[in-house]
Amino acid sequence: MQNDCISYQESGYFSKLITAYLDQQSDVNSLYHRFPTLENFKAQLEEKAVTFNSNIRSVLVNELEKQYKETVTSTATANHISLLKETHTFTITTGHQLNLFTGPVYFIYKIVSTLNLCKQLQEKYPAYHFVPVYWMATEDHDFEEINHFKTQENSFTWQKQVAGAVGELSTEGLDEVAQQFFALLNQSEAAVYLQKLFSQSYLSHDNLADATRFLVNELFKEHGLVIIDGNATGLKKLFTPYLLQELNHQTTYKEVSQTNLQLSKYNVQVNPREINLFYLQKELRERIIFEDNCYKVHQTTIQFSPEALKREVENYPERFSPNVLLRPLYQEVILPNLAYVGGGGELAYWLQLKTNFNAFKVCFPILVLRNSVLLVSEKQAKKIKKLELQTADLFLPQQQLLNDVTKRISQHNIDFSLQKQHLETQFKQLYEIANQTDKSFIGAVKAQEIKQIKGLENLEKRLLKAEKRKHEELLQLVKHLQNELFPNHSLQERQLNFSQFYMDYGPDFIDQLFQKLNPLAQNFNIITLP
Structure with a gap:
């Protein structure tokens, strides 16, 4: 390997x-x-x-x-x-x-x-x-x-x-x-x-x-x-002492809620419940809820007073399942x-x-x-080399990958960044003139700048689309290769079972x-x- x-x-x-x-x-x-x-x-x-x-x-x-x-x-x-x-x-x-x-x-x-x-x-x-x-x-x-x-x-x-x-x-x-x-x-x-x-x-x-x-x-x-x-x-x-602390003091709810505030700019993975335990019996695993000074098992008729629940934990800790x-x-x-x-x-x-x-x-x-x-199979590795790709390229979102390949193989420069920079330089001068003469023209200058930048972007998209049609056969090969290595546009490791690879390569x-x-x-x- x-x-x-x-x-x-x-x-x-x-x-x-x-x-x-x-x-x-x-x-x-x-x-x-x-x-x-x-x-x-x-x-x-x-x-x-x-x-x-x-x-x-x-x-x-x-x-x-x-x-x-x-x-x-x-x-x-x-x-x-x-x-x-x-x-x-x-x-x-x-x-x-x-x-x-x-x-x-x-x-x-x-x-x-x-x-x-x-x-x-x-x-x-x-x-x-x-x-x-x-x-x-x-x-x-x-x-x-x-x-x-x-x-x-x-x-x-x-x-x-x-x-x-x-x-x-x-x-x-x-x-x-x-x-x-x-x-x-x-x-x-x-x-x-x-x-x-x-x-x-x-x-x-x-x-x-x-x-x-x-x-x-x-x-x-x-x-x-x-x-x-x-x-x-x-x-x-x-784990009994920790079960009792969770039930009596809702420790996890208080602590994790505070941490989640610190994580507000990230997507929080899990939100805590007031009690982060399930009640577990044969064919039953339901969360425990505290209301009206009583512990209730969700979607059942099972309930406990605080004293009865303490005895249940001490006598049958196996009936309590952490979330x-x-x-x-x-x-x-x-x-x-x-x-x-x-x-x-x-x-x-x-x-x-x-x-x-x-x-x-x-x-x-x-x-x-x-x-x-x-x-990556040896056959796929050869395709990657033939298509002049780096394996890391295949991690890109598919449209970005196809765009990048098209720009690389095209005989024309599809990137209009230089033209946009020239426009920005020209409009910078126009802003200076407007500031020195009549500031009411600034809005008109801005609108014209947006219009012309957008026009360049549309031309860039049209040229890219035309080049994609021209190189459609090669791009289909790139697309097919990425789909093989990233099934359902997801990581291979999250989709395929180990037997897929064991069949081909055995215990090695x-x-x-x-x-x-x-x-x-x-x-x-x-x-x-x-």
């Missing part, structure tokens, strides 16, 4: 808030604790060692051992789970929804980024141990976000009526998806592996949480990845975690949370933007990602596949 890159900022696919974070702009400095550099992890290690309740470690390891009881565990993963008992062991965590067959391929990039960061930290700080963790979002209830995956030509969707947390969903009905998927696979060794992987994951497990654990473990167990399901009574008990703003706090309470590896959307809401962590007296993790990748596809991805480099990777 050949590797190239552009900066995240240049790609045009990241929000203003994330680019401000990457640029370490002063107006967002207060929203994070430490910027992700290898050197900054030293202070993070020391702070987490002091603030993390080491008594939690034994509970954490016991719960992980329970969760792995039915899973074939690699030596590397078993060793990592055991090491979590030690005070000099810390975690690097990523999390994701239980997307069908991993969903978009960036799921793979997320985990590779996390594993590679652990390796870098192990080299830098050999006196410590670093455990890579994948947090399964088993308590999520957005089924339509996870019930499908796509290849270049096909989409596979799991049709099902659902309610409650997705981790508990029965895998019934996935045999139909399997039939559709398998019918389109060839007889290659890679295709046989994919078929076996899908079958063993979804057709041999009863619920989505177990199926996802098996799938991710099969893909990454040899690298020592530890998979955790936060929907566990033993772990929720550790997107409180889940990060839960994660950091039960894990000896140093950093969270996430996408731009995730980091945007993490940046809303630092004051909330301070209010709960929990150490805020380092935020690492996961690696992003554009995979993932192996090469481990070699190429540097989670602290802050570059969008462009990788040419042989």
